[in-house]
Amino acid sequence: MDFAIEDSAEQSTFREEVRVWLKENIPEGTEFPVDPGDLTLEQYEHRRELGRRLGDQSWLYPNMPTKYGGGDLPVEKVVILHEEMGRAGLSLPPYYDAGGRMAAPTILVWGSEEHKDRFLPEICKGRVRSWQLLTEPGAGSDLAGIKMTAIRDGKDYVLNGQKIFVGSSHGAEQSWTVVVTDPEGKRHHNLSWFMIPMDLPGITVVPMNLLTAGGEGGSGCGVKNTIFFDDVRVPAENLVGGENNGWKVATTHLEMEHGGAGRLGERGVIKEFIDYCQDEHHGHNLLESAEARETLVDLYIESEVTRLFAIRNYWMAHNNHPRSYEGSQYSLRRKLSGLDIAEKILEIAGPYALTNDEQYGPLKGALELYGREAITALHPGATTDIQRVIMSRRIGIGRQDREKVGALR
Ligand SMILES: Cc1cc2nc3c(=O)[nH]c(=O)nc-3n(C[C@H](O)[C@H](O)[C@H](O)COP(=O)(O)OP(=O)(O)OC[C@H]3O[C@@H](n4cnc5c(N)ncnc54)[C@H](O)[C@@H]3O)c2cc1C
Numbered sequence: 220m221d222f223a224i225e226d227s228a229e230q231s232t233f234r235e236e237v238r239v240w241l242k243e244n245i246p247e248g249t250e251f252p253v254d255p256g257d258l259t260l261e262q263y264e265h266r267r268e269l270g271r272r273l274g275d276q277s278w279l280y281p282n283m284p285t286k287y288g289g290g291d292l293p294v295e296k297v298v299i300l301h302e303e304m305g306r307a308g309l310s311l312p313p314y315y316d317a318g319g320r321m322a323a324p325t326i327l328v329w330g331s332e333e334h335k336d337r338f339l340p341e342i343c344k345g346r347v348r349s350w351q352l353l354t355e356p357g358a359g360s361d362l363a364g365i366k367m368t369a370i371r372d373g374k375d376y377v378l379n380g381q382k383i384f385v386g387s388s389h390g391a392e393q394s395w396t397v398v399v400t401d402p403e404g405k406r407h408h409n410l411s412w413f414m415i416p417m418d419l420p421g422i423t424v425v426p427m428n429l430l431t432a433g434g435e436g437g438s439g440c441g442v443k444n445t446i447f448f449d450d451v452r453v454p455a456e457n458l459v460g461g462e463n464n465g466w467k468v469a470t471t472h473l474e475m476e477h478g479g480a481g482r483l484g485e486r487g488v489i490k491e492f493i494d495y496c497q498d499e500h501h502g503h504n505l506l507e508s509a510e511a512r513e514t515l516v517d518l519y520i521e522s523e524v525t526r527l528f529a530i531r532n533y534w535m536a537h538n539n540h541p542r543s544y545e546g547s548q549y550s551l552r553r554k555l556s557g558l559d560i561a562e563k564i565l566e567i568a569g570p571y572a573l574t575n576d577e578q579y580g581p582l583k584g585a586l587e588l589y590g591r592e593a594i595t596a597l598h599p600g601a602t603t604d605i606q607r608v609i610m611s612r613r614i615g616i617g618r619q620d621r622e623k624v625g626a627l628r
Contacts, residue, residue, distance in 0.1 A: 226299075233296055237278075237303045244272045251308050253575065253584045255315075256388070256431065256442060263389045266313040270345035279312055280319045280343045282537055283327075287335060288343030294534050301484030310484060315387040318342045318349025321472040322395045322414070324480075328626050329412070329460035329468045338414060350386035350417075351472070352396040352446060359384075360605050362397070362473075363407050363466060367448065369398040371462075375452040376400070376413070378421075381445065384599070386424065388442040391417050397465045410465035414457045421451035431591045474625030476600045477609060478553070479546030481532035488585050489522040492564060495581055500571075511567045518563040521556045528552055542624045544613040551606040554597050561593035 226234060249265040252258055258266075273279040274288065281297045283289020292300075304311040312319055323342045326334055341347045358364040367380025378398060386394070394415050401409040415422075425445045460468035474480075496505045496515055505511050528549040535542050564586050565572050575584025597603055611617035613624070 230295055230299060234299050234303060237300060238306075240276065241303060241307050245269055245307060245309070249309070249313075253582075254431075254588050258388060260389055263314060266309075267345070267348070269309075269313050270316075270348070272345075273312070274343060274345035277343075279345045280323060281311075283319075283323060283339070283343050287323075287327075287339035294537050297533070297537075298483055298530060305484040305487045308487070312345070312348075314348060315350075316342075316348040317351035318347065318391075318393065318395070321351060321475045322349055324475060324627060325395075325412075325468060325471040326414075326459060328471050328628065329464075331459075333456070334414075334459050347392035349414075350391045350394040351476075352382040352385045352394045352415075353469075354384050355381060356383050360602060362469070363410070365397065365399060365410070367396070367398045368402060369400050369411060369413060369453065370402075371400070371455065372452075374455055376411075376455060376458065378413075378415075378448040378451040378453055381447050383445045384427070384429075384443045385446055386442075386444045388426070390424070393417055394446075397469050400465070401463050404463060407466045408463055410469070411462050412459050412465040412468040413453055414459060415451070415453050419451050419453065421449040423447040423449070429595065431588070431595045470625035471627060472625075473601075474546060474627060475536075477546045477606065478529075478532060478548075478550030478600075479542060479624065480536040480627060481529035481534075481549060482553075483529060483533055488582065488589050489518065489560065491582050492568075492586065493519065496567065500581070501579075505567055514563050514566050518560055518567075521560055521563075525549070525553050525556050536627045539628055543621070544610045546624070547601070547606040547609040547613070550600065551603055551610070554603050554606070557593040557596055561590040564589065 246265045246268050248262065249269060250262075252262065270279055277285065277288065277290035278300055280288070281290035281292040281300050282294075283291070285291045301311050304313065319342050323339055326338050330338065342349065353362055353365075355365050355367060357366060367378065367382065369376040369378045380398065382396065394417055395413065396415060397410050397412050399409050400411040403409075423446065425447070427443045427445060429443055493515065496511070498504070506515070528545075532545050532549050534540070535545060568581055568586060571579050571581050572586040572590065574580045575587045577583075580587060601609065608617060609622070612622035615621045
């Protein structure tokens with residue numbers, strides 16, 4: 220049975236336009252290594268070039284206002300852009316950029332006009348990419364417990380401390396962070412939000428060796444780092460949203476990270492796996508087995524429900540629809556169904572799904588990576604426990620006063 224919803228005439232014209240454009244503009248050599256951890260510098264640079272071309276077309280962050288270099292496109296066209304990038308084996312943006320995905324909407328809500336003019340076009344045009352630096356060795360789920368400080372000194376703030384599990388491979392032009400600006404202040408009222416150029420003296424990036432970078436497949440994330448700040452002087456005008464107001468500013472990007480705006484273009488590997496099952500491999504057609512067919516249908520349903528939750532949230536966020544628990548509902552489901560799908564893939568493909576061996580690894584090892592990422596994806600962007608905590612606070616189980624959603628507009 221085919222659950223696809225047909226494009227309207229206008230959507231189908233736009234889809235064709237995107238397809239033709241991508242064919243002409245994806246630089247040669249942009250093929251994705253299966254594991255983003257293996258992305259070479261050259262491949263990364265091809266993706267950055269594609270990012271700049273998409274930016275010139277206003278398609279890199281197609282939902283952002285045109286005034287700042289976005290496309291101001293309606294939701295269905297944004298979905299098409301994500302789907303067509305997915306068809307080409309890429310994500311939108313075609314590399315890891317927490318700046319466009321989360322910092323830009325945050326600056327749109329909390330930044331001054333000067334901040335918007337200075338930061339947003341650079342991000343939307345793909346001229347910079349940014350990392351998100353929140354977690355510290357002693358503060359992950361309890362983000363308000365961070366210890367890194369930024370103390371005002373003349374025209375600058377001086378930053379000292381450490382962030383962990385952050386960033387990706389091949390560097391970034393800038394990062395954004397939440398740090399303590401009032402060490403004596405009350406919890407949640409002692410923090411500020413900064414945009415930081417990454418070439419400032421005193422910043423040291425040390426790569427970490429992890430199982431995977433966690434659920435970032437297709438975005439070129441690959442690696443996580445520990446980052447040390449030793450007397451790093453950041454100009455005071457890089458503080459966004461006011462001194463000691465950082466917790467409020469963070470509610471916007473946390474809302475996005477916790478799934479409040481969905482996450483489009485998710486189903487790449489699943490679709491490829493379904494296609495893979497329809498062919499013969501090593502003398503067998505997997506779909507000859509009734510059990511495999513049944514499991515494959517369940518797997519399709521699982522992934523489709525998650526995809527629809529993502530589109531629903533995207534639509535709600537971008538149409539200013541009242542929201543409450545939906546972000547964490549989608550995120551929790553995405554994490555748990557990821558594990559379940561990994562198990563179903565293993566049931567259908569057998570031990571082949573555990574190898575990236577050239578001869579035996581299905582989809583060049585993409586299934587093996589999916590299995591690894593399904594495990595690490597449980598943790599970043601709020602763990603499954605924390606998603607449950609957020610949901611219960613929002614629906615009035617955890618607290619008497621229901622927690623409010625973070626502003627996305
Ligand atoms: C692959 C990967 C990528 C990441 N990328 C980034 C990034 O780009 N930027 C960034 O800033 N951070 C990043 N992180 C860090 C991530 O956000 C944290 O790991 C996460 O917030 C959890 O924090 P923690 O590891 O300190 O675990 P802890 O907060 O110490 O949690 C440990 C365990 O206790 C549980 N727990 C904690 N509090 C509660 C509670 N109140 N109720 C119930 N259970 C609870 C948790 O669910 C977890 O199982 C990444 C992490 C990973 C693994």
